[in-house]
Amino acid sequence: MGxxxxxxxxxxxxxxxxxxxxxxxxxxxxxxxxxxxxxxSAMSGETNRLVALAEQxxxxxxxxxxxxxxxxxxxxxxxxxxxxxxxxxxxxxSYTGSQVHILTDSAHNKARILDIDDxxxxxxxxxxxxxxxxxxxxADEYGNITTLGRGGSDTTAVALAAALKADECQIYTDVDGxxxxxxxxxxxxxxxxxxxxxxxxxxxxxxxxxxxxxSVEFASKYNVPLRVLSSFTDIDAEPKGTLITTEDEIMxxxxxxxxxxxxxxxxxxxxxxxxxxxIAYHILGDVADANIEVDMIVQNISEDSGHTDxxxxxxxxxFEKTQSIVKNCAEQLNAxxxxxxxxxxxxxxxxxxxxxxAGIASKMFQVLADENINIQMISTSEIKVxxxxxxxxLELGVRALHVAFDLAEDSAE
Amino acid sequence: MGxxxxxxxxxxxxxxxxxxxxxxxxxxxxxxxxxxxxxxSAMSGETNRLVALAEQxxxxxxxxxxxxxxxxxxxxxxxxxxxxxxxxxxxxxSYTGSQVHILTDSAHNKARILDIDDxxxxxxxxxxxxxxxxxxxxADEYGNITTLGRGGSDTTAVALAAALKADECQIYTDVDGxxxxxxxxxxxxxxxxxxxxxxxxxxxxxxxxxxxxxSVEFASKYNVPLRVLSSFTDIDAEPKGTLITTEDEIMxxxxxxxxxxxxxxxxxxxxxxxxxxxIAYHILGDVADANIEVDMIVQNISEDSGHTDxxxxxxxxxFEKTQSIVKNCAEQLNAxxxxxxxxxxxxxxxxxxxxxxAGIASKMFQVLADENINIQMISTSEIKVxxxxxxxxLELGVRALHVAFDLAEDSAE
Numbered sequence: 001m002g003x004x005x006x007x008x009x010x011x012x013x014x015x016x017x018x019x020x021x022x023x024x025x026x027x028x029x030x031x032x033x034x035x036x037x038x039x040x041s042a043m044s045g046e047t048n049r050l051v052a053l054a055e056q057x058x059x060x061x062x063x064x065x066x067x068x069x070x071x072x073x074x075x076x077x078x079x080x081x082x083x084x085x086x087x088x089x090x091x092x093x094s095y096t097g098s099q100v101h102i103l104t105d106s107a108h109n110k111a112r113i114l115d116i117d118d119x120x121x122x123x124x125x126x127x128x129x130x131x132x133x134x135x136x137x138x139a140d141e142y143g144n145i146t147t148l149g150r151g152g153s154d155t156t157a158v159a160l161a162a163a164l165k166a167d168e169c170q171i172y173t174d175v176d177g178x179x180x181x182x183x184x185x186x187x188x189x190x191x192x193x194x195x196x197x198x199x200x201x202x203x204x205x206x207x208x209x210x211x212x213x214x215s216v217e218f219a220s221k222y223n224v225p226l227r228v229l230s231s232f233t234d235i236d237a238e239p240k241g242t243l244i245t246t247e248d249e250i251m252x253x254x255x256x257x258x259x260x261x262x263x264x265x266x267x268x269x270x271x272x273x274x275x276x277x278x279i280a281y282h283i284l285g286d287v288a289d290a291n292i293e294v295d296m297i298v299q300n301i302s303e304d305s306g307h308t309d310x311x312x313x314x315x316x317x318x319f320e321k322t323q324s325i326v327k328n329c330a331e332q333l334n335a336x337x338x339x340x341x342x343x344x345x346x347x348x349x350x351x352x353x354x355x356x357x358a359g360i361a362s363k364m365f366q367v368l369a370d371e372n373i374n375i376q377m378i379s380t381s382e383i384k385v386x387x388x389x390x391x392x393x394l395e396l397g398v399r400a401l402h403v404a405f406d407l408a409e410d411s412a413e
Numbered sequence: 414m415g416x417x418x419x420x421x422x423x424x425x426x427x428x429x430x431x432x433x434x435x436x437x438x439x440x441x442x443x444x445x446x447x448x449x450x451x452x453x454s455a456m457s458g459e460t461n462r463l464v465a466l467a468e469q470x471x472x473x474x475x476x477x478x479x480x481x482x483x484x485x486x487x488x489x490x491x492x493x494x495x496x497x498x499x500x501x502x503x504x505x506x507s508y509t510g511s512q513v514h515i516l517t518d519s520a521h522n523k524a525r526i527l528d529i530d531d532x533x534x535x536x537x538x539x540x541x542x543x544x545x546x547x548x549x550x551x552a553d554e555y556g557n558i559t560t561l562g563r564g565g566s567d568t569t570a571v572a573l574a575a576a577l578k579a580d581e582c583q584i585y586t587d588v589d590g591x592x593x594x595x596x597x598x599x600x601x602x603x604x605x606x607x608x609x610x611x612x613x614x615x616x617x618x619x620x621x622x623x624x625x626x627x628s629v630e631f632a633s634k635y636n637v638p639l640r641v642l643s644s645f646t647d648i649d650a651e652p653k654g655t656l657i658t659t660e661d662e663i664m665x666x667x668x669x670x671x672x673x674x675x676x677x678x679x680x681x682x683x684x685x686x687x688x689x690x691x692i693a694y695h696i697l698g699d700v701a702d703a704n705i706e707v708d709m710i711v712q713n714i715s716e717d718s719g720h721t722d723x724x725x726x727x728x729x730x731x732f733e734k735t736q737s738i739v740k741n742c743a744e745q746l747n748a749x750x751x752x753x754x755x756x757x758x759x760x761x762x763x764x765x766x767x768x769x770x771a772g773i774a775s776k777m778f779q780v781l782a783d784e785n786i787n788i789q790m791i792s793t794s795e796i797k798v799x800x801x802x803x804x805x806x807l808e809l810g811v812r813a814l815h816v817a818f819d820l821a822e823d824s825a826e
Contacts, residue, residue: 016469050489056429057496065499068507069492072485076463079482083470086478094481098511099556143512 002167003035003125007135007157010044011174012231013077016084019043021231023084025172026130028235030090035125037164039135039157040081042073063108067137067147071096074134074153082132092130095120097146098139102156104146111146113138113155113218116163133160151212158215162222169219169226170239171211176230177242178203178210180407181259185398188408192242192257197226199257200244202350202384211244219244247352255353255360256405259398263345263391265295266319267377268312268326272336275308282333283310286325292318296346296379296386307336311377313388316342344376345394348386349401361385367404373397415580416448416538420548420570423457425585425644426490429497432456434644436497438585439543441648443503448538450577452548452570453494455486476521480550480560484509487547487566495545505543508533510558515551515569517559524559526551526568526631529576546573564625571628575635582637583652584624585644590655591616591623593820594672598811601821605655605670610639612670613657615763615797624657632657660765668766668773669818672811676758676804678708679732680790681725681739685749688721695746696723699738705731709759709792709799720749724790726801729755757789758807761799762814774798780817786810 006026013019022038029036050069054061061069078094085092100120104111124131135153138146148155154171161169177191178200195203197220204213210228219226229241273279284294297312314322319342330338354360361378364385368375373396377388389397402408419439426432435451442449463482467474474482491507498505513533517524537544548566551559561568567584574582589604591613596602608616610633617626623641632639642654686692697707710725727735732755743751767773774791777798781788786809790801802810815821 016466020470053429053489053493054496057433057493058500061496062499065492065495065507068495068509069489072488075485075488076466076482079478080466080470082478082481083467083474086475087471094478096481096558099558145509145512 002033003037003164004029005037005039005157005161005164005166005169006172007039007153007170008041008172008231009153009174010041010047012172013040013081014044016080019077019080020084021235022081022172023088023090025231025235026081026085027088027090030130037121037125037131037133037160037166038081039133039153039160040074040077041135041153042070043077046073046076064144067108067145070147071134071137071145074136078132078134085130085132090130091128092132093124094132094134096134097137097156098143100133102133102138102159104138104140104148106140106142106144106146108144108146110149111138111140113148113159116159118163121160121164148214151215154212154215155218158218158222158224158226161224162218166224169224170241171215171226171228172231173210173228174230174232175210175228176233177228177240178244179258181398181402182261185261185395186402186408188402190408191240193240194243194245195257196247196352197244198247198383199350199352200226202348202381203258203260216244220246255357256349256351256407257353258350258407259401259405260348260350261345261394261398262348263394264316265313265344265346265388266316266322266340266342267344267388268314268322268338268340270310270326270330270333270335270338272307273310273330273333274335275306279308279333280310283326283329284312286329287312287314287322290321290325292322292325296377296388298377298379313344313346313377341376343391344388345391345397346386346388347394347397347401348384349405350384352383354383354385363404364401367400368393368397371396371400415446416450416577417442418450418452418570418574418577418579418582419585420452420566420583421454421585421644422566422587423454423460424587426453426494427457429493432490432493433497434648435494435585436501436503438644438648439494439498440501440503443543447580450534450538450544450546450573450579451494452546452566452573453487453490454548454566455483456490459486459489477557480521480558483560484547484550484558487549491545491547495543498543498545503543504541505545506537507545507547509547510550510569511552511556513546515546515572517551517553517561519553519555519557519559521557521559523562524551524553526561526572529572531576534573534577561627564628567625567628568631571631571635571637571639574637575631579637581640582632583640583642583654584628585642586623587643587645588623588641589643589646590641590653591657592671594811594815595674598674598808599815599821601815603821604653606653607656607658608670609660609765610657611660611796612763612765613639615761615794616671616673629657633659668770669762669764669820670766671763671820672814672818673761673763674758674807674811675761676807677729678726678757678759678801679729679735679753679755680757680801681727681735681751681753683723683739683743683746683748683751685720686723686743686746687748688719692721692746693723696739696742697725699742700725700727700735703734703738705735705738709790709801711790711792726757726759726790754789756804757801758804758810759799759801760807760810760814761797762818763797765796767796767798776817777814780813781806781810784809784813
């Protein structure tokens with residue numbers, strides 16, 4: 001007997017037949033003795049339809065009114081799923097974000113959840129009902145409808161699980177868990193049974209796009225066990241997927257959990273910059289003013305008299321814009337020049353075990369050297385090592401690392 | 414300078430182009446110095462789309478969840494109209510029924526408005542905004558979403574006009590007003606400039622389907638001047654249409670305002686019923702138990718010893734069902750038999766002037782007699798006379814009465 005929050009995304013509720021399948025899955029969970037709260041997204045395609053309507057008037061649409069429009073998408077799904085449940089004999093009630101007082105700030109289109117009132121939901125659960133809540137939406141203190149931005153339904157689910165003190169938050173999607181790396185590149189990639197919040201954050205931000213980062217942060221902050229599973233597996237089987245939880249819950253931790261990669265970045269280097277205070281601020285300030293996000297930043301110790309090379313990466317979409325900003329900046333700073341490259345890939349080893357195991361970085365560099373892969377940038381954190389290499393080495397590098405760190409074997413259990 | 418509530422139905426907001434036209438009309442009203450509150454329906458076709466989705470699960474759908482679903486239709490329109498207004502430089506804000514606290518009872522799918530909080534709307538109007546409110550919907554005291562049933566957007570508009578003490582409530586539709594009778598039958602039929610609430614109620618319930626009856630009742634109760642106009646006329650012209658208001662406002666009242674007719678009825682007579690207390694209750698009780706609405710009821714004074722004929726009309730859709738109920742009932746009552754006829758039409762003269770003019774009914778009977786039209790049933794109220802005749806006399810009867818009572822001439826002004 002526990003309380004489970006389940007979240008189903010747009011493809012899982014794409015049409016009445018799939019909504020009916022979701023209802024079966026919810027009822028199966030209830031039959032196991034659990035209370036169930038369900039969070040759903042808009043039926044896939046619906047959000048695009050609404051966006052197209054709005055763009056007949058304004059591009060981008062006025063934020064407040066755009067939220068009023070978009071919020072209808074999930075409202076349709078909650079009513080249909082409740083009808084499906086009721087028609088199958090399971091009492092249910094649907095609620096919009098504002099109806100269960102998902103209080104957010106007033107940042108329309110990208111609001112943040114501040115508070116949730118759990119009274120109404122608990123009252124329904126006590127009556128034996130399944131509670132169906134619209135994901136992605138809330139209301140600010142003045143009652144204006146807000147939306148949480150892309151992937152916001154995951155965040156709604158985790159926030160509800162935290163508010164309700166749920167035993168588990170299950171995110172149903174079209175993949176059956178988090179893998180050691182992308183199975184399209186390494187067929188031997190293994191689904192992880194468990195992974196820590198920190199590792200998941202590193203994996204997610206580096207390109208394993210299974211979960212919305214904000215929802216993982218939220219789950220970590222409020223200690224909500226989070227499970228990623230497929231909504232297309234056998235309904236009666238015990239749910240597996242990947243459990244994302246705290247380090248304490250994972251008994252025997254592997255040194256390395258997985259390998260993430262990101263080929264959406266581009267690299268820029270300002271050569272021969274005078275090595276004095278304020279240089280990094282000068283270059284990155286101009287980039288930030290243009291609303292461009294910077295990922296890795298590396299500055300070498302200056303070798304010759306008072307000059308240094310300054311390198312950073314941005315999203316490829318911002319590459320050309322960043323180039324012109326940096327060229328301007330380099331002239332002002334009397335730098336020797338700018339070199340840039342958008343044929344790069346970032347490979348990252350992620351694992352909390354790194355903390356207690358020395359030599360992970362050097363082993364990684366050796367594996368890449370053995371394959372004649374030249375490393376262009378290095379950046380490390382407590383639980384990851386990232387390198388930038390030529391894009392053509394993506395598959396070779398990931399496969400070599402996957403083998404070298406024994407990720408295909410079931411070492412995590 | 415006044416406060417105008419305007420309501421636009423589904424065909425007036427059927428697509429982005431028409432929504433843009435509505436925005437122009439709203440802005441033109443504002444430019445004349447008025448504050449404007451707009452009530453809109455769902456885009457035409459949208460409600461049918463939602464009903465079809467719901468019916469994949471249940472028929473009829475669970476009432477509470479059906480309301481959650483249907484309410485999204487108007488929510489889409491309010492956001493799009495607000496975007497259209499803002500994109501044209503007119504500040505605007507959209508509100509769902511629950512956001513402006515349109516408090517209703519909990520009768521899902523056919524809720525009644527109990528109260529409206531006007532504070533938020535007045536605050537926006539004071540800031541120079543147009544306020545756009547979703548028609549047809551509200552929320553009950555527990556925050557559950559409710560809908561008002563067919564034509565509910567008219568009722569929302571009138572209720573808002575009453576709560577805001579608006580100077581006028583304008584219902585935009587695809588006809589340009591209320592006519593003395595159906596112009597398809599009498600080409601000389603004249604648009605009335607003014608008509609009283611009571612007359613409109615009689616006209617509406619008798620088949621002139623321009624306005625939802627409940628909205629007229631509401632307008633009458635709270636004394637809200639109501640104007641019916643076309644949303645397809647010149648935007649800069651002074652709005653004409655038909656003003657529905659109190660008797661005091663109409664200086665020189667014509668004796669007869671209009672002729673209504675209804676060919677959706679069927680007639681049933683129970684012959685030779687013992688004339689004793691409880692008979693009417695016995696027959697109509699069984700009919701009411703089957704949820705069948707009865708319109709006209711006539712019972713003749715019994716001529717022979719203790720027997721009478723009892724006649725009433727129902728909607729044609731209920732004709733066969735009513736026949737079998739009444740036949741059963743007639744046997745139990747030892748009546749002589751049942752005769753029924755669904756080839757009838759009800760013609761009604763409507764006018765508050767009848768109160769002070771004797772002889773209207775007898776003149777009506779004479780006109781019909783002159784055309785050899787046999788009258789089957791008669792029913793009168795303070796401001797109307799209705800007769801049931803053979804359906805084939807519909808056009809002949811209406812035209813003869815229209816001429817005899819000088820309705821084509823502009824006698825109402």
